[in-house]
Amino acid sequence: MAQFASLGAASYNNRKGMEKILLIEDEELIIRLLSKKLAAIGYDVSLAMNGEEGLEKIKQIIPDLILLDIVMPRMGGFEVMAEMKKDEKIADIPVIIISNSGQPLELERAKELGAVDWLVKTEFDPKEVAEKIQKYIRPTD
């Protein structure tokens, strides 16, 4: 997803303390696998199972980066991003989309809403997702 590469996020690099990642995803298996992988690498991982819960946690935790699914119950990923835009405290948090879809029009929309990257789950594995994340924030050693 070349068109998303290197959009913003530089200011979030190399912060003090454990970098906080919020994973908003409704698929339990994906949540467990990814959180295990990211925790093992050294990130502070929080979870939300739908968009609504996700938005609350974003405001509460103010994560350094958000991994966001698109198709979810209650509130989808696009709505979450649109809501984030309305709150300047969270508007600039980098968002990486992780989705089973990857239609060009969806990618366009995500880009407009400020997503920094879009990963199609079948094209990446947890290790590669972790590598992508490290482009935007580094885990605390």
Place this chain on the structure above:
Amino acid sequence: MRVCAPKFQIPEKTTIKTMDKPIYSNSAPPPPAKLSPGDQSLRERELAELSEMKARLEEANGVLEVRINAKTRALRELAANLEKEMKERTEELRRKVAESENSRVALMNMLEDMEDLRRRAEEEREKTMAIIANFSDGLMFFDARDRLALVNPRIENYFSINKTESKNMIGGRISDIVRFAPMSPLGEVFAGSLERVSRRELSLNEKTVFEVSVLEVAGRAGKIGTLLIIHDISREKMVEKMKTEFVSIAAHQLRTPISAIKWTLRMILDGDLGPINDEQREFLDKTYKSNERMINLINDLLNVTRIEEGRQVYNSVVADIEEVVRGLIANYEDMARQKNLNLSFEKIAPVIPTVKIDLEKIKLVASNLIENSLKYTPAGGKISVTLGEEDGNAMVEVIDTGIGIPAEQQDRIFTKYFRSANAIKAETEGTGLGLFIAKNIVEAHGGKIRFVSEPGRATKFSFVLPPAESD
């Protein structure tokens, strides 16, 4: 009709008698009387004179007789000639009458034939008009001067116009017709003139889609007009859309469990979920690869649905094709080694034109070609990928020593879902979508894809991409 010659005959033997009596006399001869001696000599003299006269007369008579006979002969000849001529004329006349009778009969026959032809032509015309009127497609016929000559009722139906409005269009050019509001959608297809189009789609509204074709109608003497055919494809479009939507939804739904399987297997294989033994690793690795094939299949189906829906969006960037191809070769080196195949890359032109491409899509094209070569080249074979230049375009070629494409199936090789007989035999797995997708992507970039293949020996696929336009 019979014309008889009049009989004109002269008796065969006609002699004009002159011997018994003088042929010329004003009065009867004097009666005989008793004569004196003087009178006697006078009488003798007279008698001698008379006898001399008689002799002369007889002589004259003879001459006359000869002349008359000659004349008679001449007359007879003349009569005979006349008769002959008359016969000939009569015969000729009879012949001419017969001829004219024949001509009359022939003429009558011709008239009958013509009447028959006319009737048949009329019938044919009626039949043709009935066919045109009842034709399931909308038809508009323009004459040789591009003026509307005929509209069938289907057109009225399609564009919601009445008979009078339809009649009013007759004689108009297409530029006049599209100015009439109900017919204005046709303006999308024709920019003022009746250019030749083939199966151009025209959406009247969300539900109605037409397919417009224009073809020139030529007779023996050349162009007689232009036929505009409007075919309603709304139903096909709807079915196609539903099919595409189904494939799209099915593929997306399949992706969810498949990505979960992929991630789980990957993490187990990477040791993230604890140690595994070698046998477990081997099985899990094979399962992972099967799952990857399923992912590729789903991606192919999604790509096809996007191509068919015209939704394939291209994000073109100026790129170095060499970097793209080299990167791909590196991905396939392991696979080539495992299959004991020699995979090489060579740049065969000093300068390769810079291209503007959608990186992911062009990678997909090159991958499809390289994967085909890897699949269909027997162990010990060679696959060489070259990067060159052709007529200012960048050219990628993938050449293998594989099983080739059977000659009789070569024309179908870019058809969706098509797999050649020897390919199915060699490798059961395959969707027949790879080359269809490759062709669509290359052509969407303004490029061309082609191949040459010698069955059982070698195949070369090439695609060219136009150079990036310098801004």
